[in-house]
Amino acid sequence: MSLRSFDEVAVGEELPQLRRVIVREDVKDYADAGRDQNPLHQDDEFARSVGFDGIIAHGMFTMGHMAACVGDWAGDPEAIVQIGGQFRAPVGVGEEIVTGGSVRKRDPEARTATLETWVSVTRADGTVDMPLKRGEAVVRLG
């Protein structure tokens, strides 16, 4: 992959969406790599005791997935200068998250693009929730 050229990017351009079904092993792998061993992400009984249906994925799994979508589009994860968002809904095991975004503005001097990004999940009953809202990323392009 090579770094996307700033000149190829237009305001309004949509990023290719990235989908992923979360399995229990993903949550465990993230806990180990990310150093976050909170029982909310490992122990169903504990998760139920604090009001969830079972273990949930880490918020930073959701944001890491969003960063992967942006990094794939940019051609290099290190092109992402800023990234952030608000965690608004839990993601359970077996659910599919979808992330996407669009270019909101371009800065020709810095050769950066500011993206609006999001992560959604469709529940078993068809309801769509947003595990990550108000996502934003600033990407330095070639």
Add this chain to the structure above:
Amino acid sequence: MNAAAEGKVYPAVEVEVEPERLKDFRGVFRQASGVPPTFVTTIEYLAFAQVAADPELALDFARVVHGAQEFDHRRPVREGETLTATIRVDSVRGIGANAFLVVITDIVDEDGTLVCVAKSTMVERGTV
């Protein structure tokens, strides 16, 4: 949580960017190369452990969920380098039954140059 802890700065934590951890982190997100921007969370988390365990702040970690996160990179993190993370309590606010804790972590390299600023909002969920 105790709002009097606002402004408190915790001791700096030194962390090596271990190649094996970085490889595992990339693997989780199916990234072929480079350092993902959210990798900094693994460094921030070590500094945050002091906040979670601080009796003065009295955060009830069992009731905490991650509310929001931002990373502002001055440069990408490099594999194998040693970084120093210093975390501080930016604000403590009660909204409804929940309490919101904002912490800011400055991450600097061996030369003391700023690499990344991470801002986390933690939500201590109410018991009602």
